[in-house]
Amino acid sequence: MxxxxxxxxxxxxxxxxxxxxxxxxxxxxxxxxxxxxxxxxxxxxxxxxxxxxxxxxxxxxxxxxxxxxxxxxxxxxxxxxxxxxxxxxxxxxxxxxxxxxGGDWDWMWTTAEPATVPEERVLIELDDARDARDIVRLNEIGSPTAESLPGTGITEHWVGAREAGVLIAAAAVHRTSGGAQHLTGIVVHPDHRGRRLGLAMTAALTRRAVQMDGVSTLGMYSHNDRARALYEHLGYRTAHAWASRRLA
Known part of the structure; x- marks a missing residue:
């Protein structure tokens, strides 16, 4: 046909x-x-x-x-x-x-503002250039596949958390080619997991995106059930579960 x-x-x-x-x-x-x-x-x-x-x-x-x-x-x-x-x-x-x-991943979105998470009180804004080295180091320890690309100018907005001056959490917002805000590189240092910092960063960035543009988007590896539960708790829905493959 x-x-x-x-x-x-x-x-x-x-x-x-x-x-x-x-x-x-x-x-x-x-x-x-x-x-x-x-x-x-x-x-x-x-x-x-x-x-x-x-x-x-x-x-x-x-x-x-x-x-x-x-x-x-x-x-x-x-x-x-x-x-x-x-x-x-x-x-x-x-x-x-x-x-x-290639990879199996889910594309998710929400148009709802999530409730404030108490742990958001420890969050700070990060600077793409000034904090790039610390973010790279955190990614290497906490998530080597993180796609936030610190220091490249691609990230529109950063949040994170420091303890005793050491960066222990970070998350970024990029823009899709369609113009929507897209959360990425949500990383927490392994020694500080369980403190709901990932939830706090995701909630804060999602709320900001929805308030500014009416929508927030993100992608996640399909096997990550823990992340899926967190995102669904914040109101995200899965539009597509993709199988992305490179040409041989």
């Missing part, structure tokens, strides 16, 4: 029933035309972390498979280096395209 072109983001939103991920995370790139087959859509987006363009495919099983088959037969856009599908569609992806390693 030959795909049909999608004219703009408004049409893409209409086709996806105003999907939260599409609305808040996606900025369509003019050099790549979004496509649809039936009720499935495919579009190229710029992921976070300065990663190369990624093809995302959303929709019902049969229509998603038709799009993947079409890309397998005609070729992917040249600059695309990865593909994201719902985790339930990974088998369809591997059936039609050669992909390698």
């Amino acid at each position: 030959q795909p049909v072109s999608i004219s703009d983001k408004d049409e893409l939103l209409a086709l996806t029933d105003d999907d939260a991920f599409v609305r808040y995370d996606v900025r369509l790139l003019p050099e790549y035309t979004p496509l649809r087959v039936g009720s499935a859509v495919a579009f190229v987006r710029l992921p976070m972390m300065q990663r190369p363009p990624n093809l995302t495919v959303i929709g019902p099983d049969a229509d998603v498979e038709a799009l993947l088959r079409w890309y397998a037969e005609t070729g992917l856009p040249e600059a695309v280096r990865g593909i994201s599908v719902e985790q339930a569609h990974e088998e369809l992806l591997r059936r039609h395209l050669e992909v390698s390693a």
Whole structure:
């Protein structure tokens, strides 16, 4: 089945029933035309972390498979280096395209302001440049895969906590390509876990984002049930559970 072109983001939103991920995370790139087959859509987006363009495919099983088959037969856009599908569609992806390693992650969002957490009283604002070395050191100890990129100017806002001058917690806000605030790099030093500092930082940044923009977004590794429980407690909902894979 030959795909049909999608004219703009408004049409893409209409086709996806105003999907939260599409609305808040996606900025369509003019050099790549979004496509649809039936009720499935495919579009190229710029992921976070300065990663190369990624093809995302959303929709019902049969229509998603038709799009993947079409890309397998005609070729992917040249600059695309990865593909994201719902985790339930990974088998369809591997059936039609050669992909390698990647990650399973959930994209979440909320439009509700969370209640204040008492532990927020210990939080301080951090500076992306001045505190970068301390944040890097904390990330190395507490979460080597943290994606906050301190000192690069990408982070819009930082909060954290110090004890006896030592940074023991930090969390960042970036912007999605769609313009929404996106929480990332939420890290607590292993020696200070259990003090609800992660909850406090997430609540504070979420409230700030919702007050400013009406929405807060984040991504999490799908296997992290503890983080999921925390985010759901603060009002976050999962829009998509992604299987993101690099092209082989």
